[in-house]
Amino acid sequence: MARVLPARLAAKFGQGRRFDVDVVSEPFTSGSKDPFELVRRIRDRASAENWDVVVALTDLPLHADGHTLVIDLHHAYGLALLSLPPLGGFRLQTRARRAVEEAVLGLVNPQPRGAERGPRRQRLPAPFAGRFTSIHPDPAGGEDAADLRYVVSGRRGSLRVLAGMVRANxxxxxxxxxxxxxxxxxxxxxxxxxxxxxxxxxxxxxxxxxxxxxxxxxxxxxxxxxxxxxxxxxxxxxxxxxxxxxxxxxxxxxxxxxxxxxxxxxxxxxxxxxxxxxxxxxxxxxxxxxxxxxxxxxxxxxxxxxxxxxxxxxxxxxxxxxxxxxxxxxxxxxxxxxxxxxxxxxxxxxx
Structure with a gap:
């Protein structure tokens, strides 16, 4: 994914923008099933690096507020947290690459002046829009609350998560x-x-x-x-x-x-x-x-x-x-x- 992302992101963003992609792999095993805890650990890791955008991928199934999380977007920190199991068990490489591309483009695009914290009316293109349910958390949920969250719902969503977990095994x-x-x-x-x-x-x-x-x-x-x-x-x-x-x-x-x-x-x-x-x-x-x-x-x-x-x-x-x-x-x-x-x-x- 890291080999093809720079060219694909530059082509989609335009304006002569250049992207460099660094890959860091770290095991999160204990106490990392809470998205807030994951975001805090990722922010601590990213603070030591000169990164403009951080997209964290995990094969953990994440849950928050009774929902199965697909992606959390934190525009203030340039951070996205993506859970792979909800993407399903088939064509995972393609779906994950598209998800990362859309997350990066959503985080890099400047927000209009006077906008509240978090793009409350922003709708991301595929593979998010139309496939997953979007949730706009209350800003009062804390500094680690996501600006925009996408989750899976219903029986079809549960089957998709299950297929992703089985594939990971x-x-x-x-x-x-x-x-x-x-x-x-x-x-x-x-x-x-x-x-x-x-x-x-x-x-x-x-x-x-x-x-x-x-x-x-x-x-x-x-x-x-x-x-x-x-x-x-x-x-x-x-x-x-x-x-x-x-x-x-x-x-x-x-x-x-x-x-x-x-x-x-x-x-x-x-x-x-x-x-x-x-x-x-x-x-x-x-x-x-x-x-x-x-x-x-x-x-x-x-x-x-x-x-x-x-x-x-x-x-x-x-x-x-x-x-x-x-x-x-x-x-x-x-x-x-x-x-x-x-x-x-x-x-x-x-x-």
Whole structure:
């Protein structure tokens, strides 16, 4: 983003204005879920630098006054605070770049004389206007109150935030991260595929029973991973925002782990299908099941064995360390935050 922003900003602003972009990355882990606290820390960091405009990006979902925050604009300080999860889980790079561009242009444009603190009537162009709800906070809210705030609202907004949080967790990392669980699942599937009892069971099961077996095995695997690795987030506070934050974190955990487990499940189906094609003999199969072996039998057997193997993988995941599962389920920053939250929670209980 930093490579393309100077040229894009100069082209949009015109008047021969030149932009230089500096990138600073700092971890905010503990006590940084309050936008006011984040703004204060960013102002302290920016005071030591010769910056005209500061745009802070965070992958934390931020809440203020019962709303999920997208962006806060502080014209008096030339500062914008942008939360990435509300931008969604798709085309994040493009949306984030557009959001930063519009924030910078909104902060750089001079305000008319006699204007009150904060552009109460200013409307930013896309991607803000028309996509998010704008709120003009009361100036009496304190020196750290934003001049202009955009938030997400409604069910669609909540889904957008959830998709952004799941993307930040990178669920595709879960598959290679559970090596012991996958080894157990593959071993279970290999043994089950050559078991004549499993052949008979697979043939006797109807489609809706196979679907139930699939759902049950996936739920077992997801639940086991979350409980065994202690991925469930419990808030130490009883405020509505804390409860909402806990629900978001737990839902994103379920979706993240669920995506990884579903990918593993379909991978097991493919592997079991190929293994069955290689190992099964139609004459032996027909003599034991009293029915000829056809293409539907291969698919049904691979489907049923995948469910059995997933349960075996759930048991095998107990061999994984909690740290290994957390590393597979969460990004590095999210792991740091959760460790910090657990430490704060332990300190509160000790007190």
């Amino acid at each position: 990178r669920p595709w990392r879960l598959v290679p991260g559970l090596s012991k669980a996958l080894a157990a699942a593959l071993a279970t599937g290999a043994v089950a595929t050559v078991n004549s009892t499993v052949w008979s069971l697979a043939q006797s099961l109807s489609t809706h029973r196979l679907v139930i077996a699939t759902i049950g095995s996936l739920a077992t695997m997801i639940g086991w991973l979350i409980v065994d690795a202690q991925l469930w987030h419990r808030s130490s506070k009883s405020s509505p925002e804390a409860r909402q934050r806990a629900r978001l974190y737990n839902t994103s955990t379920i979706v993240t782990v669920g995506i990884g487990v579903v990918v593993c499940y379909f991978g097991l189906m493919v592997i079991n299908f190929v293994w069955a094609l290689f190992i099964l003999n139609d004459r032996v199969f027909a003599s034991l099941t009293r029915s000829p072996l056809d293409a539907a039998d291969y698919v049904t057997l691979a489907w049923f064995v995948a469910s059995v193997a997933t349960v075996g993988g759930a048991l095998g995941s107990g061999l994984e360390s909690d740290e290994a599962i957390r590393a597979a389920a969460y990004s590095k920053r999210e792991q740091e935050r959760r460790r910090s939250l657990e430490s704060d929670h332990d300190d509160e209980r000790a007190i």
